[in-house]
């Protein structure tokens with residue numbers, strides 16, 4: 281197992297993949313005004329690659345000579361990092377490529393991973409420019425650690441790698457329906473939640489999972505290619521030691537592997553970058569709109585489970601399978617839409633060895649951010 285922390289070299293060469301259309305469309309401006317001066321002081325030299333279209337970053341990192349760079353920095357939303365992770369996984373040398381430290385600087389509207397890392401670092405909850413400053417400061421310090429990835433396989437034969445979460449039903453509907461309000465930044469999710477509450481739907485399907493044993497750390501993933509040792513083919517029944525959820529009507533199913541679903545949504549307060557765990561939440565049909573709204577309001581502080589809502593279930597798992605009865609509703613992986621079909625996934629502990637994190641706050645209190 282590689283050591284828990286690494287440190288970037290100085291001077292450091294960073295390839296910055298920047299989506300100028302992310303979030304409110306200010307990523308390039310914010311990068312030049314906020315990020316670049318801080319990185320220059322930390323002796324981090326940047327080469328900016330501005331994406332011109334969807335899939336551009338995926339192709340870039342799939343084909344890039346990575347030996348030129350000490351780190352890959354994504355200044356965008358979670359969607360662009362998803363492209364980068366999957367582009368790296370497509371390389372024949374994926375195992376080495378994943379050793380390249382990855383950094384997320386929040387430029388999108390959701391910024392779930394950036395908010396999660398800010399949380400793990402022990403910083404106060406912040407958004408917008410303050411979150412960008414905190415994340416840039418973490419990059420300046422140069423400390424990096426490992427991150428779990430989840431491998432997802434679909435009935436139609438797709439294999440995807442996900443660092444954040446997989447969803448179906450209400451939460452995914454909000455995510456995709458609210459994309460048209462991306463310019464509002466994080467407020468897009470509030471508006472989307474209210475709209476989706478008005479047309480609340482029930483989705484039918486079977487959910488199964490392999491519970492995580494307490495404190496269990498997933499062994500390092502088998503190499504080349506990373507095999508899904510916990511899964512059996514989708515056409516076969518799940519193994520007998522799996523749990524099959526008795527209910528088959530859901531408002532939402534969401535499997536998250538980091539703490540935050542969005543800047544203001546602390547969905548899995550206990551999650552860590554490499555806890556070897558998929559935090560599986562599902563909302564059973566029959567929940568009232570008021571109860572659902574209360575859950576989302578409580579999620580701002582991560583207290584939604586304290587509501588003891590009988591329709592909300594949470595279970596830490598290592599693998600799951602979701603078999604929708606019909607191709608109804610949107611599925612999402614790391615916030616990107618996926619056609620609705622049977623899907624299963626399993627955790628690969630520390631597969632992507634470099635999310636970023638600062639030292640625990642007890643060791644190193646963060647100094648006031650530079651402006």
Ligand SMILES: Nc1ncnc2c1ncn2[C@@H]1O[C@H](COP(=O)(O)OP(=O)(O)OP(=O)(O)O)[C@@H](O)[C@H]1O
Pocket residue numbers: 299300301302303304331332333334335336356357358359360361363387388389390391392462615616
């Ligand atoms: N120049 C571009 N024009 C349009 N779309 C782009 C461009 N560059 C990248 N994309 C696509 O935009 C999608 C969304 O980007 P990104 O995740 O950066 O922003 P976001 O959706 O605002 O943020 P979040 O994921 O936090 O909600 C990515 O999946 C990517 O494929």
